[in-house]
Amino acid sequence: MFLSLFSSKNQKLVKKWMHEHEQIVVLAHKVISEYLKHDYDAAKKELEALNTLAVNHVMDEDIEFFRLLREDEKLDSETKKLVEEFVKSFKGVKVTLSNFLTKYTQPEATLDEEFFNTFNEIVSVLTKRIAFEEKNLYARLNSK
Numbered sequence: 158m159f160l161s162l163f164s165s166k167n168q169k170l171v172k173k174w175m176h177e178h179e180q181i182v183v184l185a186h187k188v189i190s191e192y193l194k195h196d197y198d199a200a201k202k203e204l205e206a207l208n209t210l211a212v213n214h215v216m217d218e219d220i221e222f223f224r225l226l227r228e229d230e231k232l233d234s235e236t237k238k239l240v241e242e243f244v245k246s247f248k249g250v251k252v253t254l255s256n257f258l259t260k261y262t263q264p265e266a267t268l269d270e271e272f273f274n275t276f277n278e279i280v281s282v283l284t285k286r287i288a289f290e291e292k293n294l295y296a297r298l299n300s301k
Contacts, residue, residue, distance in 0.1 A: 188276065
């Protein structure tokens with residue numbers, strides 16, 4: 158309990174973001190589960206929750222990474238390099254994810270086979286990306 162009182166801002170962010178990653182994975186699995194049960198209304202509801210969480214998470218990361226790169230004098234060059242690489246390499250995935258979620262969370266959007274196949278591909282990419290982010294970037298930030 159007292160440890161959290163003395164955690165750095167970066168450590169608190171990492172803890173928050175890791176929790177959000179867990180929630181993102183849970184929601185993605187719920188979307189898949191509901192889709193496979195042919196409960197498309199429930200799947201869309203879970204997809205909308207995933208959209209909200211993912212957009213907020215990505216925006217928060219963008220803001221904090223920008224702050225880290227511009228304001229944190231204690232950030233060593235290796236961590237700065239990791240943050241810069243992450244931001245640069247994630248741009249395409251963010252755009253794809255955002256476009257996909259925007260398209261399929263529209264009221265008139267149908268959750269069809271194309272949706273399901275693309276969603277599974279996106280989940281696979283995001284799962285790998287989350288694991289990489291947590292193992293490399295978050296581990297580095299957590300030690301600061």
